[in-house]
Amino acid sequence: MNEALLTLGFAMVTASILALSAVAFTLQYAVTNVANVSHGEILTAGAYAAYLVHQRTGSAIAAAIAAALAGGLAALAMHSVVIGPFIRFGASPTIVFIATLGMSFVIQNVLVIFFGASNVAYSLDPGPPQHLGPFLLTPLDVEIIASAIAITFVLYLIISRTKFGKALRAVSQNRELARVTGINATRVAAATFFLAGLIAGYAGFVLAESVGSFNPYFGFGFFLITLTAAVAGGLGRAFGTMVGAVMVGIILEFAGGYVSASYNLAFAFAILAIVILVRPRGLFTSARRTVFE
Amino acid sequence: MSAYFISILTEGAIFGIMALGLNVIWGWSGDFDLAYYGYVAVGAYMTLLLTIGPPTAPAHYILGLQLPYPLAVVIAVITAMAVGLVVGLIALRHLRGIYFSIVTLGAVYVIYVVAGQYVPLVDGYNGLSGLFDPMGDWFGLDYQSYQYFLMGLCLVMFALVFILMWRISGSRFGMALRTLREDERAAAAFGRDIYRLKLKGYVLGAALAGFAGALFAAYLSAFNPSAWSPVGEVIALYAAVLVGGRGNIRGVVLGVLIMGLLVQESTRFLSMLPGVGQFNTQHPQILLALRGALIGLVLVLFLRFRPQGLLPERRFVDRQPVGEAAPAST
Numbered sequence: 001m002n003e004a005l006l007t008l009g010f011a012m013v014t015a016s017i018l019a020l021s022a023v024a025f026t027l028q029y030a031v032t033n034v035a036n037v038s039h040g041e042i043l044t045a046g047a048y049a050a051y052l053v054h055q056r057t058g059s060a061i062a063a064a065i066a067a068a069l070a071g072g073l074a075a076l077a078m079h080s081v082v083i084g085p086f087i088r089f090g091a092s093p094t095i096v097f098i099a100t101l102g103m104s105f106v107i108q109n110v111l112v113i114f115f116g117a118s119n120v121a122y123s124l125d126p127g128p129p130q131h132l133g134p135f136l137l138t139p140l141d142v143e144i145i146a147s148a149i150a151i152t153f154v155l156y157l158i159i160s161r162t163k164f165g166k167a168l169r170a171v172s173q174n175r176e177l178a179r180v181t182g183i184n185a186t187r188v189a190a191a192t193f194f195l196a197g198l199i200a201g202y203a204g205f206v207l208a209e210s211v212g213s214f215n216p217y218f219g220f221g222f223f224l225i226t227l228t229a230a231v232a233g234g235l236g237r238a239f240g241t242m243v244g245a246v247m248v249g250i251i252l253e254f255a256g257g258y259v260s261a262s263y264n265l266a267f268a269f270a271i272l273a274i275v276i277l278v279r280p281r282g283l284f285t286s287a288r289r290t291v292f293e
Numbered sequence: 294m295s296a297y298f299i300s301i302l303t304e305g306a307i308f309g310i311m312a313l314g315l316n317v318i319w320g321w322s323g324d325f326d327l328a329y330y331g332y333v334a335v336g337a338y339m340t341l342l343l344t345i346g347p348p349t350a351p352a353h354y355i356l357g358l359q360l361p362y363p364l365a366v367v368i369a370v371i372t373a374m375a376v377g378l379v380v381g382l383i384a385l386r387h388l389r390g391i392y393f394s395i396v397t398l399g400a401v402y403v404i405y406v407v408a409g410q411y412v413p414l415v416d417g418y419n420g421l422s423g424l425f426d427p428m429g430d431w432f433g434l435d436y437q438s439y440q441y442f443l444m445g446l447c448l449v450m451f452a453l454v455f456i457l458m459w460r461i462s463g464s465r466f467g468m469a470l471r472t473l474r475e476d477e478r479a480a481a482a483f484g485r486d487i488y489r490l491k492l493k494g495y496v497l498g499a500a501l502a503g504f505a506g507a508l509f510a511a512y513l514s515a516f517n518p519s520a521w522s523p524v525g526e527v528i529a530l531y532a533a534v535l536v537g538g539r540g541n542i543r544g545v546v547l548g549v550l551i552m553g554l555l556v557q558e559s560t561r562f563l564s565m566l567p568g569v570g571q572f573n574t575q576h577p578q579i580l581l582a583l584r585g586a587l588i589g590l591v592l593v594l595f596l597r598f599r600p601q602g603l604l605p606e607r608r609f610v611d612r613q614p615v616g617e618a619a620p621a622s623t
Contacts, residue, residue: 035391035395082593085597086596086597089597091596091597092390093390093391094325094390094391094394095596095600097325097390097391097394098325098531098592098596099592099593099596099597101524101528102528102532102589102590102592102593102596103589103593104589105524105525105528105585105586105588105589105592106585106586106589106590106593108585109582109583109584109585109586109589110582110586112578112579112581112582112585113579113582113583113586116578117578117582220524224398224399224402227395231395263406263410265402265403265406266402266403266406266407268399269398269399269400269402269403270399270403272395272396272399273383273396273399273400276388276392276395276396277383277386277387277388277396
């Protein structure tokens with residue numbers, strides 16, 4: 001029982017990072033209705049930016065900001081260079097899926113050219129593990145969980161309380177109708193990608209911290225798990241996605257703890273296949289699709 | 294003929310068989326299947342398992358039956374078909390579009406992870422090796438002439454596969470697959486069993502993948518997880534099919550030629566640039582990365598600017614459309 005609680009503690013860390021990554025992915029899906037397969041590379045960009053800035057400045061906060069900004073800019077570039085033009089050109093969601101997969105491959109290889117394919121060791125001092133209730137967590141773990149909760153809360157406020165959030169929800173429900181009412185859908189989508197990129201870039205930084213190293217392929221591996229969480233929660237639905245992320249995080253951590261962590265991807269996809277076959281629209285679907293409900 | 298030229302032609306023929314198989318699934322049936330290279334891997338692993346000897350410690354793997362190569366190829370193809378059938382049964386039942394792609398992506402990762410991590414099956418990360426010059430001693434070939442023999446074998450097999458695909462392309466089955474790609478509901482309304490047809494196309498594609506994998510195993514004489522990646526290889530295949538012309542088998546062959554030449558020659562040219570060549574000897578992965586970036590870029594640019602490819606599939610036009618055939622009412 002005690003061991004299970006310990007695992008649950010670690011699972012909360014995984015789930016927090018997964019929730020950030022998955023909510024960023026689902027926001028992009030919400031405003032464009034296409035899956036951005038190069039989402040993982042936003043996390044990779046965040047990890048590299050954080051590493052480079054951390055080496056120069058020695059400040060973890062500067063590194064976190066750099067990661068978020070790099071992620072935001074990467075996502076914005078993906079939207080304005082690839083996804084936006086493809087959507088305007090009238091490409092089907094599958095075509096955009098293939099194109100973003102191609103982009104992800106390009107970005108990974110360009111990163112290999114600049115930084116090499118080997119692992120970069122990068123970790124902050126996690127501090128001594130402490131007992132928090134039944135859990136055993138380091139101060140770094142606590143910071144990761146707290147920051148994920150804070151970011152989610154701010155995101156909730158942005159989407160539910162601001163004018164931009166209203167426009168975002170309108171575009172996600174019906175792009176054409178939103179356009180008719182005077183919303184610049186392309187601009188809202190671009191801004192949403194930037195916002196999602198900020199979150200995903202930060203997630204890349206925290207993920208690199210918690211894993212302790214990264215390489216050009218690191219984001220793609222995590223994207224596969226992100227996809228499981230996002231599909232389980234329902235593509236394009238932020239709240240469902242977060243619940244999906246927590247569930248997938250917990251399942252993976254327990255499976256990894258009791259079986260073997262090397263099978264994590266296979267487990268993630270087993271969950272994914274079951275969810276898609278049984279509830280293709282996500283586990284928590286209602287008739288109406290909204291970003292937050 | 295230089296060794297370089299022989300290896301290009303052998304690889305090209307094997308790659309061509311893979312591309313023709315992928316064309317059945319993506320070009321005709323219209324499904325973006327990411328598990329495809331998994332079937333190539335199953336074919337290659339299975340061929341090795343059946344032809345090499347039993348494992349000696351510390352290696353672990355199943356079988357090791359030392360069967361003759363042609364028999365091993367047949368069993369390898371059947372195994373790839375069986376794996377394809379299982380994935381197809383799950384993925385093609387209700388899923389289309391990106392959901393199909395996501396599930397097949399999952400399937401190939403499961404194959405990759407199991408092959409790489411579950412050691413007793415195919416010796417995990419070490420993989421299998423030891424298939425030297427299959428059928429070579431039947432004809433008493435030395436190392437040099439064996440290279441020609443294998444090249445000839447691969448080219449002949451490629452030609453046979455091409456002729457088979459040519460026949461299928463114009464057959465009722467080939468036409469029916471294309472109908473599904475264009476409009477599934479209309480095909481269903483005309484009494485087509487969509488699931489069954491798609492499944493047949495999918496298993497045919499997996500068979501060609503397994504066959505290419507079996508030839509690849511003879512060419513490489515070894516296979517292990519670092520010889521393939523679940524997604525990287527399949528992107529190159531998709532790029533070839535797309536560049537040549539999705540659905541048109543002549544186009545697919547053209548695509549394989551173009552991508553082969555583009556990838557080989559451009560990276561060779563790049564390595565001759567001052568600075569880069571020297572850089573390459575220090576960082577051998579740079580050239581591979583340049584190659585990958587180039588393939589991805591070609592894929593994205595073609596999708597955007599010429600999705601029908603260089604040799605587009607011939608569209609069947611109704612010479613007497615229903616609306617016009619009716620007498621004009623004025």
